[in-house]
Amino acid sequence: GPKVLQIPSHQIIDMGQMVTLNCDPVSNHLYFYWYKQILGQQMEFLVNFYNGKVMEKSKLFKDQFSVERPDGSYFTLKIQPTALEDSAVYFCASSSRDRGTGQLYFGEGSKLTVL
Amino acid sequence: QQQVRQSPQSLTVWEGETAILNCSYENSAFDYFPWYQQFPGEGPALLISILSVSDKKEDGRFTIFFNKREKKLSLHIADSQPGDSATYFCAASGNYNQGKLIFGQGTKLSIKP
Numbered sequence: 222g223p224k225v226l227q228i229p230s231h232q233i234i235d236m237g238q239m240v241t242l243n244c245d246p247v248s249n250h251l252y253f254y255w256y257k258q259i260l261g262q263q264m265e266f267l268v269n270f271y272n273g274k275v276m277e278k279s280k281l282f283k284d285q286f287s288v289e290r291p292d293g294s295y296f297t298l299k300i301q302p303t304a305l306e307d308s309a310v311y312f313c314a315s316s317s318r319d320r321g322t323g324q325l326y327f328g329e330g331s332k333l334t335v336l
Numbered sequence: 337q338q339q340v341r342q343s344p345q346s347l348t349v350w351e352g353e354t355a356i357l358n359c360s361y362e363n364s365a366f367d368y369f370p371w372y373q374q375f376p377g378e379g380p381a382l383l384i385s386i387l388s389v390s391d392k393k394e395d396g397r398f399t400i401f402f403n404k405r406e407k408k409l410s411l412h413i414a415d416s417q418p419g420d421s422a423t424y425f426c427a428a429s430g431n432y433n434q435g436k437l438i439f440g441q442g443t444k445l446s447i448k449p
Contacts, residue, residue: 327379
């Protein structure tokens with residue numbers, strides 16, 4: 222089936238550094254999402270993105286977070302600066318529509334470890 | 337506040353039996369309920385979903401039973417196979433915004449051959 226690719230699969234960085242997580246969504250999909258999963262907990266919605274803009278963000282989407290998709294390339298999640306509590310697996314997802322039966326396709330996740 | 341709850345946290349059944357995974361929710365505005373299947377090291381994949389206008393949805397061996405009044409739903413996996421061993425997530429959202437999913441904590445299912 223359709224694939225969402227995430228790069229890197231795992232990244233270890235020091236607290237305070239910047240990190241960029243990359244997502245290659247399903248081609249022709251228009252809606253993009255980031256979810257965060259802390260070990261042992263449920264996945265939580267961070268943000269959704271459409272037509273070059275953030276549509277909605279949760280309280281987990283701190284000021285240090287930003288998303289963009291310049292010129293149809295990777296959909297990225299940037300964290301600057303990182304904090305210890307940002308350690309988690311970040312899942313990217315995409316869908317062709319946001320209403321009706323728009324199915325979310327998830328990537329395999331990017332595990333971020335902040336030391 | 338946990339808006340979507342799943343039980344049990346883990347479940348083991350014998351091959352060929354029916355596995356029953358439970359889910360409940362709090363927000364009566366939720367009307368779209370997908371179940372995702374996740375294998376270790378992979379992302380979650382949509383297994384089956386239901387809208388609140390229905391009380392049952394079948395897809396092969398997988399069936400969702402939905403009780404809107406009680407805000408409960410369950411996933412039944414008939415004739416369980418070892419390949420069904422995975423973590424199953426119940427999720428919910430409003431039909432107007434299906435991409436913003438509220439996930440439960442998952443049920444880890446193990447099928448004994």
